[in-house]
Amino acid sequence: MPVTLSDIRFRYDAHGPYVLDGLDLTIPDGQLIALMGPSGSGKTTLLQIIGGLLRPTGGTADVTASRDETRWVFQTPTLLAHRSVRHNIDIALMGDGWDERSRGARVERMIRDMRLEGLADTDVNLLSGGQRQRVQIARALASEPPLVLADEPTGQLDHATTGVVLDAIRAAHRRGTTIVIVTHDPYVAARCERVVTLEDGRVSSDEPGGHARRGPA
Structure with missing residues (x-):
């Protein structure tokens, strides 16, 4: 167990x-x-x-x-300020055994899964609370x-x-x-x-x- x-x-x-x-x-x-x-x-x-x-x-x-x-999803999203949605998800895969191509594909998959396609390059500080939460969840799940x-x-x-x-x-x-x-x-x-x-x-x-x-x- x-x-x-x-x-x-x-x-x-x-x-x-x-x-x-x-x-x-x-x-x-x-x-x-x-x-x-x-x-x-x-x-x-x-x-x-x-x-x-x-x-x-x-x-x-x-x-x-x-x-x-262990990956966490907190009630209040904890993200890298003044960084894009894509960067905040990608950071979870760095140094975790993912090559650059696989990492990029995985990040794009999580962006699609969370319905964040139009916000991928947006500074997370400009997002709503619900959008920031989706980024946090995507980051937690990204590395499997x-x-x-x-x-x-x-x-x-x-x-x-x-x-x-x-x-x-x-x-x-x-x-x-x-x-x-x-x-x-x-x-x-x-x-x-x-x-x-x-x-x-x-x-x-x-x-x-x-x-x-x-x-x-």
């Missing part, structure tokens, strides 16, 4: 309450999983433990992908990494654009990338193959994904 979490406990303060309290979770290789639950249930904290940004207070977290191999962790990746996107992004995410999943998405949106969860719900710092349900209408983000 690329992600195996056993009896995970976490609190931000030595005397504070546990955000995660005895959580167990395994994620098989190449799975597309949604993490859901009310605010404060520990979703983002769990994502950060999987990604190595936080160390658990107790329990064991075994993640086969290293921090260098083993693990992608996404924290509310579609929160700034409308329904149609969310569908475009999810198509690209599902394509990466079919190529073998393990993807974990924190979301409040049942439409997003329905497009995942597994939905894990957290409550009070533990897994309260673990079910296959399904079809649902989009609800409030």
